[in-house]
Amino acid sequence: MHLPFAENYRIKMVEPIRKSTREERKRWIREARYNLFNLRSDQVFVDLLTDSGTGAMSDQQWAAVMTGDESYAGSSSYFNLQDSIKRILGFDHFLPTHQGRAAENVLFSALVKDGDIVPGNSHFDTTKGHIEFRHAKAIDCTIDEAFDTTLDHPFKGNIDLVKLEMVLSTYPKEQIPMIIVTVTCNTSGGQPVSMKNLREVYALAQKYGIKVIFDSARFAENAYFIKTREEGYKEKSIKEIVREMYSYSDGMTMSSKKDGIVNIGGFIAFRDEETYKKCTMFNILFEGFITYGGMAGRDMNALAVGLDEATEMDYLEARIGQVRHLGEKLLSYGIPIQYPIGGHAIFVDAKKFLPHVPREEYIAQTLAIELYIEAGVRGVEIGTILADRDPDTRVNRYPDLELVRLAIPRRTYTNNHMDYVAAGLKNVFDRRDQIKNGFKIVREAPILRHFTVELDKL
Numbered sequence: 001m002h003l004p005f006a007e008n009y010r011i012k013m014v015e016p017i018r019k020s021t022r023e024e025r026k027r028w029i030r031e032a033r034y035n036l037f038n039l040r041s042d043q044v045f046v047d048l049l050t051d052s053g054t055g056a057m058s059d060q061q062w063a064a065v066m067t068g069d070e071s072y073a074g075s076s077s078y079f080n081l082q083d084s085i086k087r088i089l090g091f092d093h094f095l096p097t098h099q100g101r102a103a104e105n106v107l108f109s110a111l112v113k114d115g116d117i118v119p120g121n122s123h124f125d126t127t128k129g130h131i132e133f134r135h136a137k138a139i140d141c142t143i144d145e146a147f148d149t150t151l152d153h154p155f156k157g158n159i160d161l162v163k164l165e166m167v168l169s170t171y172p173k174e175q176i177p178m179i180i181v182t183v184t185c186n187t188s189g190g191q192p193v194s195m196k197n198l199r200e201v202y203a204l205a206q207k208y209g210i211k212v213i214f215d216s217a218r219f220a221e222n223a224y225f226i227k228t229r230e231e232g233y234k235e236k237s238i239k240e241i242v243r244e245m246y247s248y249s250d251g252m253t254m255s256s257k258k259d260g261i262v263n264i265g266g267f268i269a270f271r272d273e274e275t276y277k278k279c280t281m282f283n284i285l286f287e288g289f290i291t292y293g294g295m296a297g298r299d300m301n302a303l304a305v306g307l308d309e310a311t312e313m314d315y316l317e318a319r320i321g322q323v324r325h326l327g328e329k330l331l332s333y334g335i336p337i338q339y340p341i342g343g344h345a346i347f348v349d350a351k352k353f354l355p356h357v358p359r360e361e362y363i364a365q366t367l368a369i370e371l372y373i374e375a376g377v378r379g380v381e382i383g384t385i386l387a388d389r390d391p392d393t394r395v396n397r398y399p400d401l402e403l404v405r406l407a408i409p410r411r412t413y414t415n416n417h418m419d420y421v422a423a424g425l426k427n428v429f430d431r432r433d434q435i436k437n438g439f440k441i442v443r444e445a446p447i448l449r450h451f452t453v454e455l456d457k458l
């Protein structure tokens with residue numbers, strides 16, 4: 001008999017989570033003003049709000065925590081992290097930061113100025129925020145295929161080279177501080193970028209004399225998709241693939257809360273010393289001295305180990321296999337989700353799921369709340385509430401897609417939990433024709449309203 005896949009770890013410590021009743025959940029979500037961010041974590045049974053900083057560390061990482069060196073300058077933890085970054089990613093120079101957006105803040109403070117243009121593949125929201133905050137402009141050059149949820153394409157994170165060259169040839173070189181390639185592309189649904197595309201983007205960038213920076217939160221998951229989907233990589237190890245990926249870049253920003261498998265942390269890394277030197281001043285100003293930059297020594301130690309573990313095929317098969325397990329279950333129930341299934345999350349197509357709720361009543365938010373009431377599962381709305389109002393006209397911006405994202409924390413839940421989530425969603429799906437009313441906003445902040453918005457039932 002064929003031996004089935006099984007995780008390459010066993011569980012040494014468990015954390016109890018509590019089921020609740022439907023009546024409790026109805027009361028809690030009402031008290032939370034129908035905003036899932038306002039729920040206490042103990043009111044949630046399976047928490048799929050985000051995979052950021054919510055994963056489980058290994059025994060080796062916890063052992064590294066205990067040997068962390070908290071010296072202000074020159075701690076051994078810093079040098080451990082330096083070794084991992086050099087060996088796994090190939091960069092000589094790096095600066096620790098407290099998380100990914102802090103890495104962006106330091107890098108962009110050094111390189112991005114008023115009026116600049118930063119092309120890339122669907123920039124992540126904090127990345128775009130940091131670019132626009134500096135009165136620069138992020139231009140999305142993702143391939144068109146990425147925006148059709150049902151279209152099958154192995155690398156929907158790819159950059160369209162024609163769109164990119166249009167940007168590079170339109171603006172002067174001095175106005176384009178960098179191209180940002182996000183691996184995997186979070187905004188388009190955890191979709192990977194192919195090695196061929198990375199190679200071609202880098203060649204084009206070199207032709208125009210422009211830097212390529214990888215926004216690297218899920219770089220290891222990207223390498224997994226290259227290994228399993230791209231011709232010529234099946235026999236290569238994840239670490240070999242990662243080294244080749246970074247050979248097509250000049251530097252990177254990292255949110256270690258994702259593929260670093262730690263609860264907090266980030267960094268920037270470069271090939272050339274000059275960019276590193278430009279960034280050191282901002283790192284000291286915003287984050288901390290260059291050998292800790294907002295991270296405790298123990299966290300740098302855990303990250304040094306986490307980078308190694310995340311770039312092992314056994315780990316990635318368990319990780320991405322679990323996301324796929326949930327996705328395939330939902331597909332077997334006929335539930336509309338974004339396809340192909342990405343690396344870190346399932347995106348449920350709420351417009352197709354709830355055809356009777358008008359868009360003015362926040363379709364994806366309505367579905368996320370129904371799922372919470374049904375099963376105590378917390379996802380997150382990626383739809384009209386997240387899209388905010390138009391800054392000039394103050395009318396709601398209605399995005400093409402109304403999605404509920406179910407992000408899976410690393411090494412945290414079992415496939416039984418995934419089956420539970422799928423059953424919860426199936427129950428909502430079975431009664432979808434009775435769900436006709438959504439919500440109205442009673443209070444909201446002028447920007448980033450989704451975190452604090454208050455709603456009322458219609």
Ligand SMILES: *Cc1c(COP(=O)(O)O)cnc(C)c1O
Nearest residue numbers: 099100101124126186215217255
């Ligand atoms: C999470 C993330 C960031 C921001 O990182 P934080 O650690 O949350 O500040 C930037 N880019 C991508 C692609 C991300 O997924």
